[in-house]
Amino acid sequence: MADVAHKVQDVAKEEASKVSAMTKDAVQSQAYLYPIKGVLYFLSHRDLWRPLTSKLAAVLTTSIGVTTLMFLVAYVPQMAIMAFTSGPVAAVSAALLTLSESSTIVNMLSRTFFMEDALVDTFDGTLLKKDCTNLVSGGRQIQSGGDTxxxxGKLAKKPFAKFTPNAIIRYLLYLPLNFIPVVGTAIFIILQGKRAGPTSHQRYFQLKEWNQRQREVHIEQNRGGYTSFGVTAFVLEMIPFVNLLFVFTNTVGAALWAADLEKNAGTAPKLREQAKKAE
Structure with missing residues (x-):
């Protein structure tokens, strides 16, 4: 029993150390600010609105329709179940769960059927506006003249991954966490953020021409930053009826972060060093 207790203590210390390191990385990277920067940058650059406005009818219809249907069908039953586990905060917990479910369904439908190219254009357009032309030219044709x-021009590849069965399975496995009052919902959001963060830079990784190993090394060494970015982005995308608008602004935020990674004199050597290690 003493050995078991010591092992549990060692594991707890190891996990606490990892969480502490990841939190420190998140704070130092300030990656959690980029989704907010994305909102401000998107609003102040009207030419970036074009991919969204071209899909606006489909975006609004999907977001409003799915969110309304989920609250009509799922909210009350989930609140009834949570009344036994969450007590007085059941209404709030059920609302957050329903918003999360709605956001996931909306993202899955929109990215699969009509939004993939628009998000790639938004990401690449933001990079062009931040003078990362050489980076973007590796993934598509760049025309001369006109606005951003x-x-x-024509895409060479389409990197934004559609929802995969594994992602859906993981989401469903994490879903019961929401039945734990407050703490469970917080853990659920953090886990979703941990998944969503690296996904936001899939286009950046492709433009960098990194292989799978190089991507994994970079993500692991910047886990705190990617998790904090993903958490902020995920929370914004939980806001009802405008969640798909935040999908676009989060894409802008991810591109702003990628541009800063490219231009920051201290970060660029670190990226090259990581890439060499992974080769």
């Missing part, structure tokens, strides 16, 4: 979005 008019310069985006």
């Amino acid at each position: 979005m008019a310069r985006l």
